[in-house]
């Protein structure tokens with residue numbers, strides 16, 4: 001296969017942004033290297049990319065970039081790959097016997113498209129109906145942030161958030177809607193700056209049309225992203 005064909009073939013696989021599994025595809029040896037070892041290795045790779053592009057890495061403005069990018073990948077943008085960073089599950093007994101839907105809306109979400117390694121920016125909206133257990137509100141933000149900090153497909157991210165909350169809250173009655181812009185669509189390729197992608201996952205009672213309608217009424221989905 002010639003080089004040009006190889007490049008165009010691999011390009012087509014991820015371009016449709018179709019996710020195939022709930023699990024982030026990690027290898028068994030994913031955490032054999034420590035974070036520090038990963039940063040050292042990625043630093044060399046970023047250096048190589050910049051070098052190949054013809055950039056002068058002795059320039060004051062560029063020389064710190066490989067180290068900066070490597071740290072950012074391992075500790076920030078993709079920090080949610082490491083199970084040690086998963087938010088601890090602290091739940092409380094539902095003392096008030098509040099049996100209605102609880103909605104946490106407009107959770108700011110920053111993730112990274114796994115097909116282009118470009119940002120996904122948007123809002124997540126979560127709802128659950130307690131069966132006796134509740135979580136602190138900030139816990140939901142932290143769960144969103146943990147799964148967002150991975151190379152992601154928006155559909156998978158939505159499902160991972162729901163599954164995690166179902167297990168923490170010990171109920172199927174959890175829903176999540178994500179409305180996000182993908183910079184790979186907005187800034188390159190088709191360059192559509194106005195489009196956003198909406199994904200949803202409904203568990204348990206949220207499969208029921210009326211409950212789902214209530215949730216959607218609460219969040220009044222607004223796809224207008226002023227300033228995003």
Ligand SMILES: [Zn+2]
Nearest residue numbers: 113115116184
């Ligand atoms: Zn993409």
